[in-house]
Amino acid sequence: MKRPPRHPPARIESTADLRSFQRMMASVIVRPLTADDGLQPRWVDGRPMDEVASEFVKPNDRLTSFERLELYNRMYWSRLFDAIRDDCPGLLAALGEDAFSRLAREYLARCPSRSFTLRNLCSRLERFILEKPGLTAPRTRLAAEIARFEWAQTVAFDGESRPVVAESYFARTAPSRLRLGLQPYLTLLRLRYPIDTYMIAVKRRDALRSEASNTPGAAAVHRAFRRVGPPRPRRTHVAVHRHNNRLFYKRIDPAAFRILEALRAGSTLSRAIAAAGPGVKPAKVKGWFTSWMALGWFCARGNKRRRGAS
Amino acid sequence: MPANRFNGNTDYGIGIGLRVPHYSHILSKKPVVDWFEIISENFMVDGGRPLELLDRILEQYRVVQHGVSMYFGSADKPDRTHLRKLRALVKRTGTPWLSDHLCWGSVDGTYTHDLLPMPYTFAAARRTAEKIRQIRDFIEVPVCVENVSSYAEFHASEMTEWEFLTEVVELADCGILLDVNNIYVSSKNHGFNPYDYVDNVPHHRVGQMHIAGHTKFEKYILDTHDHPVLDPVWKLYAHATRLCGVTATLLEWDDKIPSFGEVHNEALKANEFIGGARKAAV
Numbered sequence: 001m002k003r004p005p006r007h008p009p010a011r012i013e014s015t016a017d018l019r020s021f022q023r024m025m026a027s028v029i030v031r032p033l034t035a036d037d038g039l040q041p042r043w044v045d046g047r048p049m050d051e052v053a054s055e056f057v058k059p060n061d062r063l064t065s066f067e068r069l070e071l072y073n074r075m076y077w078s079r080l081f082d083a084i085r086d087d088c089p090g091l092l093a094a095l096g097e098d099a100f101s102r103l104a105r106e107y108l109a110r111c112p113s114r115s116f117t118l119r120n121l122c123s124r125l126e127r128f129i130l131e132k133p134g135l136t137a138p139r140t141r142l143a144a145e146i147a148r149f150e151w152a153q154t155v156a157f158d159g160e161s162r163p164v165v166a167e168s169y170f171a172r173t174a175p176s177r178l179r180l181g182l183q184p185y186l187t188l189l190r191l192r193y194p195i196d197t198y199m200i201a202v203k204r205r206d207a208l209r210s211e212a213s214n215t216p217g218a219a220a221v222h223r224a225f226r227r228v229g230p231p232r233p234r235r236t237h238v239a240v241h242r243h244n245n246r247l248f249y250k251r252i253d254p255a256a257f258r259i260l261e262a263l264r265a266g267s268t269l270s271r272a273i274a275a276a277g278p279g280v281k282p283a284k285v286k287g288w289f290t291s292w293m294a295l296g297w298f299c300a301r302g303n304k305r306r307r308g309a310s
Numbered sequence: 311m312p313a314n315r316f317n318g319n320t321d322y323g324i325g326i327g328l329r330v331p332h333y334s335h336i337l338s339k340k341p342v343v344d345w346f347e348i349i350s351e352n353f354m355v356d357g358g359r360p361l362e363l364l365d366r367i368l369e370q371y372r373v374v375q376h377g378v379s380m381y382f383g384s385a386d387k388p389d390r391t392h393l394r395k396l397r398a399l400v401k402r403t404g405t406p407w408l409s410d411h412l413c414w415g416s417v418d419g420t421y422t423h424d425l426l427p428m429p430y431t432f433a434a435a436r437r438t439a440e441k442i443r444q445i446r447d448f449i450e451v452p453v454c455v456e457n458v459s460s461y462a463e464f465h466a467s468e469m470t471e472w473e474f475l476t477e478v479v480e481l482a483d484c485g486i487l488l489d490v491n492n493i494y495v496s497s498k499n500h501g502f503n504p505y506d507y508v509d510n511v512p513h514h515r516v517g518q519m520h521i522a523g524h525t526k527f528e529k530y531i532l533d534t535h536d537h538p539v540l541d542p543v544w545k546l547y548a549h550a551t552r553l554c555g556v557t558a559t560l561l562e563w564d565d566k567i568p569s570f571g572e573v574h575n576e577a578l579k580a581n582e583f584i585g586g587a588r589k590a591a592v
Contacts, residue, residue, distance in 0.1 A: 001420040012431040012466045019385035021429055021466065022417040029422055058463040060501060062529040068462040071530070076422055083423075113421040116379040116392045117351050160356035185357060245359040 001026060001112070006045065008056035024056065028069055029076045032109050037077075039070035080108050083118045087154065088125070090146045090195070093202045093228050095136060103135045103143075119158070122151055142193055142230055149195040152187035152240035156247050159185030162299035169300075175269040181301035182264045186241040188257065196238045196249040198231040243295055250295075255280045256288045266301070312556050316452050316485025316517030318406025322558035325374070326577045328367065329563070335570040337366055343574065345372040347560045348403070350410075351379055354395040364402070373403045374518075374558075376487075377410035379421065380445060382455060382478075383428045383438045384414040388445055397449045407517055409454040409487040412438070412475060427460035430467040430474035439481030446484065454485035454517040459495035459524075459533035471496065472507045485517035488554070490546045491533065491562075495524050498531045504542075508550045516554040521547055521580065522562040536565035538576050548583035556587045 004027035009017040028049075031040055043052040053065035060068075084104045085092060092100045111124050126147040129136055136143040161183060170178065182188075189195070205228050237257040239250045252260065255276040262272035273285055292298065312321040323344030328336075335341070346367060353364050367373060380392065400408060413425040428434050446453045457475055469477070479486055488511065490504075497504035521544075523537040539547075539561070551557065561577035 001418045009466065012429050013433045015385050015433070015437045018429070018431075018434050018437055019417065021464075022385055022414055022426075025426065026417045026420065026422055029424070029426075030420070056464055056466065058465055060463075060499070063461075067529075071461045072424065072426065076424055079423055113423060114419055116389055116416075116421060117354065118423055119351075119355070156358075158355035158358035158360050161358070242358060245362045 001030075004028075004044075021056065025069075025072075028053070029072045030109075030112055031073065032105060033073060033077050037074060039066060039073045077105075077108075080113070080118075080121065081105075083121050084108070084125075087122045088147065088150050089206055090150055090199050090202050091125075091143060093205075094139060094142060094146055094198075094230050099136065103129070106132065106135055119154065122147065122154070126151065139230065145189075145191050145193055145195050146198070149189060149191075149199060149238075149240065152189060153199075153247060155187055156185050156240045156242045159183075161185055162302065164296040165298045165300055167293065170269075175273070178269040179266060179301050180263050180269065180272075181299045182260065183241070183297055183299055186239055186297055188252075188260055188264065189236075189238045189240060190257065190261075191236045191238060192233050193231045194234050194236045195231065196236065196251065198228070199249070201228045239297075241295065241297065253288070256285075259285070259288070260292075260297075312558070314485070314514065314517060316407060316454055316515055317558055318452055320406045320558065322372065322374070322406075324577050324580050325372075325558070325560045326573055327376075327560065327562055327564065328373070329567055331567050332570040332573070333363055336371075337363075339570075340370060341570065341574065343371060345374060345558070345560075347374050347376045350375045350377040350396060350399055350408070353402075354392075354399055361402075368403060373405060374560075375400065375403055375405040375408045376456075376560075377408065378425070379415065379423065380410040381415045382410060382412060382441050382445070383434065384416050384441075385437060386416055386419065388441060388448075389419075393445065393448050400449050400451055405451060407452040407454055407485065408449065409456055409518060411458050412455045412478060413458045425458045427458060427462055427464075428474065429464040430469045430471060432468060432477065435474055435477040435481060438478050442478070442482035442484050446482075452485055452517065453482075454487040455479060455482075456487035456489050456520065457492050457496075459489075459492040459499075459531075461499055461530060461532075463500055470502070470507075471500075472510045476510070476512055479512065479515050484515070486511060486515045487518045487520060488516045488550060488557075489520035489522070490550050491520065491522040491524055491539065491543045494540075494543050494546055495531045495533045504546050505549060508546060508553065513554040516550075516557055519547065519550060519554075519557050519559045520562055521559060521577075534565060535562045537563075539579070544579070544583050547580065548587075551584045551587035554587075556584050559584075 004024045005020050008024040009020050012018050012021055034040055041049050043049050050066040053069045057065035057068050059065045081104055107125060107128050111128055113121055126144050129144045129147055133140040237252040237254055239252055241248055258275040259272045262275040313319045325345035325347055328346040328348045353360050411425045415422045415424050415426050442453055493504045493507045521539050522535045523539055525532045525534040559580050563573050
């Protein structure tokens with residue numbers, strides 16, 4: 001968002017005036033809250049915020065101009081904070097409430113939503129975590145991998161699906177010329193931590209909590225749950241995908257993962273298979289492809305956006 | 311005016327919002343419901359479960375699209391990606407009309423995801439109407455604009471909210487989604503008579519109505535959609551239907567959502583309040 005005007009327009013007589021007014025109000029609304037969840041008492045230029053608010057917002061007999069703007073400021077942060085919590089239960093579990101809140105506040109302040117849908121709110125979170133390691137230290141690498149994994153889940157949930165290529169598609173073209181696309185909803189993750197099993201543990205815990213919350217004495221049950229501890233490092237290769245519109249995580253053999261990565265990068269089928277390495281037997285490769293075909297992972301390569309393996 | 315050109319000349323009766331906690335009940339029990347309103351943005355995705363569920367609903371029910379982020383009142387141009395996805399969804403659902411809010415919420419491409427009140431000026435009305443026309447021409451279905459609940463008023467305003475609404479819909483030649491709960495909430499927050507609002511909008515343009523619950527705080531009322539409709543809102547609704555006719559009506563219940571049956575029964579209470587309008591129509 002561009003810099004707000006020093007003063008809101010006194011009259012709105014053109015689209016330019018309207019834009020200037022909207023920049024002013026939006027700049028107030030998206031400003032971080034104070035420690036007491038209130039509107040900051042000073043504007044960006046140091047003037048008292050109540051003076052700035054009274055320049056464009058009318059007071060009424062119960063609320064000052066400042067208080068009326070503060071309602072919108074609070075609602076903005078509440079709405080976006082809830083959205084990021086909903087999308088990132090794994091990150092929340094790994095970092096704990098305080099560190100997660102700090103991260104979310106900083107992320108939303110520096111990377112406000114640029115999309116009409118909150119679905120895309122966390123699309124830049126992994127990069128932000130790596131750019132601001134102090135917010136998640138000493139678990140920055142883990143936090144970044146969880147953020148990547150949770151974004152992959154969003155993509156797998158409602159990402160684009162293209163027509164699956166038929167087996168005859170393979171027969172028509174020589175492997176040295178055949179290039180296959182991978183479904184856009186499929187994300188390949190090369191991880192330092194077993195985030196897949198970690199996420200399953202977090203979801204199981206949250207499901208139990210949710211169930212317990214509807215029963216008498218839920219608090220006692222709640223206390224009995226074990227905290228989901230952060231995972232220990234272990235090289236893991238995972239595909240986050242969907243099948244029959246349900247979300248799945250599939251562990252992938254490292255050699256098989258190299259094939260999929262190569263295909264996604266645009267290699268021909270021959271080169272992709274070669275990427276698996278010399279020790280991989282043809283029967284094994286055939287088995288992998290049979291499984292991937294059954295899951296509907298292959299589509300024709302298109303010019304539309306490609307998702308790189310990560 | 312149950313059917314008019316702003317709601318695609320339909321007569322849809324009483325509907326409820328399609329919400330996730332009710333999916334399983336709806337798909338397994340197939341309850342009789344006049345129609346469902348969907349939040350367009352929840353289904354403007356490229357694939358997966360949301361669209362599968364929507365298609366299953368569409369096989370059995372009438373669906374109307376309601377948007378929350380087109381921001382007719384934002385000075386920015388409409389987002390092309392948003393428009394393309396919206397048009398694709400309109401083709402999928404066959405919605406006879408489409409609604410979104412008379413508000414703004416984004417500037418310079420940054421989104422607040424809120425329904426922010428407009429400054430009620432003639433220039434803002436012209437810009438808003440221009441955008442509504444552009445969007446309607448692109449998506450090719452009638453558009454109804456919904457009055458929002460608000461918590462702030464501006465010095466720059468040159469008219470009342472209902473005058474602004476009227477100015478916009480006349481310039482855009484579009485319909486109104488009259489949210490009587492929002493009128494009531496704003497009337498308490500800003501100290502106007504809600505009946506003045508309802509009396510002074512162009513009734514022939516009302517293509518749909520919304521009813522909902524709100525929450526009273528010490529110094530203001532919040533439009534929370536988290537419990538049943540309150541009596542003053544039902545009375546205002548009865549008054550509005552006397553003026554506008556029995557119009558497609560939808561109950562919004564978006565938080566602390568109870569069972570499907572409870573929500574649907576609450577919506578059907580609307581029948582108790584539209585008797586006057588029915589008699590007038592006979």
